[in-house]
Amino acid sequence: MLRAERLFQLTTLLRNRRTVLTAKQLSDHLGVSERTIYRDIQSLSLSGVPVEGEAGVGYRLSRHYQLPPLMFDRHEVEALLLGARMVASWGDPEMGRHAKQSMQKILAVLPDNLRHHDENLPLLVPQINEAQHFYTAHSQALRSAIRERQRVEIDYQREDGEASTRTIESLGLIFWGKVWTLVAWCQLRNDYRTFRLDRIQYLRVLEDKFETSDNKSLNHYLKLMENQCGQNTN
């Protein structure tokens, strides 16, 4: 049921965004032509779904539109399970616990024919604890510091052995497959710097708070990186 699935995806996409989405964005996202998006929008409207659109602006869906209850097909359940296993193995332990908890909640409401996919999923992510705690060193403290916007003091040792102590403003964490890096504003250099978590020798969260701005934020850093490399980081 390809088209019906897509219509449902359209409603969730349009409902999830604060800002509008253009037909071009929707067609890119869903892998169909813009003409098909126009048809889909019309179909939804004819079916009573309150899609709002303005020429030259884009579409959105009223936040008050009630979606049907949550359903996942087999593919989606497998993807969610694989994601939870990846987080459990390659995220920090707290993150892993939350991933497992959320999966238990999802499994609990699945119909019987999907419920036992966890036990039988042939997509494994081994937990080799020593290796993985090495790569997620300090992750939990840093996630909290990012959220609370607290400055952090670190002792860092570069690959070549050179050590430094810095006070930084943590903005985000990036997973590169095994290795995590921290994106931060470094007061020592007065610029963005990235630090591999496994090379942070010591870390202390300070009481001191920081502010972000248009020119000092994770999004700003990502725009700079995209301009340099043209790569997609989400």
Place this chain on the structure above:
Amino acid sequence: MLRAERLFQLTTLLRNRRTVLTAKQLSDHLGVSERTIYRDIQSLSLSGVPVEGEAGVGYRLSRHYQLPPLMFDRHEVEALLLGARMVASWGDPEMGRHAKQSMQKILAVLPDNLRHHDENLPLLVPQINEAQHFYTAHSQALRSAIRERQRVEIDYQREDGEASTRTIESLGLIFWGKVWTLVAWCQLRNDYRTFRLDRIQYLRVLEDKFETSDNKSLNHYLKLMENQCGQNTN
């Protein structure tokens, strides 16, 4: 959207009933053949709608369908989002699409204060497509072969350059952070063998099916590995 409308009507009809409805009753009500009703019921079931049915009795919708939306807290939403990003970046493209779709569904039913976490989550997983398609080579075909229990013919090149052609029985895929390996029963060696996906030069799924047994299955392989290493693979 005749069929999509009808599927929606089916869920509505089945949900509002205390008693079951037969395929004949449903076909009369919706003006289609019974064969079409059987197909619709199967489609709904495959999409994760919990339709229950008994031979000679009829259909109804599981009480699960009427449960309140799942409730996730902020930590769980973040863990799910990180998992989806990891799958999108380090799983194969199809798996990534399913991860994103399932996340949109979850986000759509969240309260407003949690819905926009996707846009703001400071935990990133870059998509560097060339690298990641390298590591997930043949993943989609292999997932299908595992599920359908179809033998596969591969040309494999080891790290030292030695090449071989084998017919194998694919049992599972393992993610080691960047690298994926295939666990298979190798007919050439009459034993389990693992193969890095990025070293499979060529792969063809055969029509030929295989059986698993207590002594030839992913679970058996994992028990052997645990006895050797004592590590936790889930």
Place this chain on the structure above:
DNA sequence: GTTTCTACTGACAAAAGCTGTCAGTGACGG
């Protein structure tokens, strides 16, 4: 035991629907 009935599945040809491409329209801005 056999026969009949019912619910369901697979296969097939025909019908219906869907898709992307392309031309055209209207609104807007320069």
Place this chain on the structure above:
DNA sequence: CCGTCACTGACAGCTTTTGTCAGTAGAAAC
């Protein structure tokens, strides 16, 4: 005026869906 953009209509080709019919399995009746 021209160019751009969002959208609509038309069309050929492709994909999906449909109803019919034969077959299967299980249960009930004889």
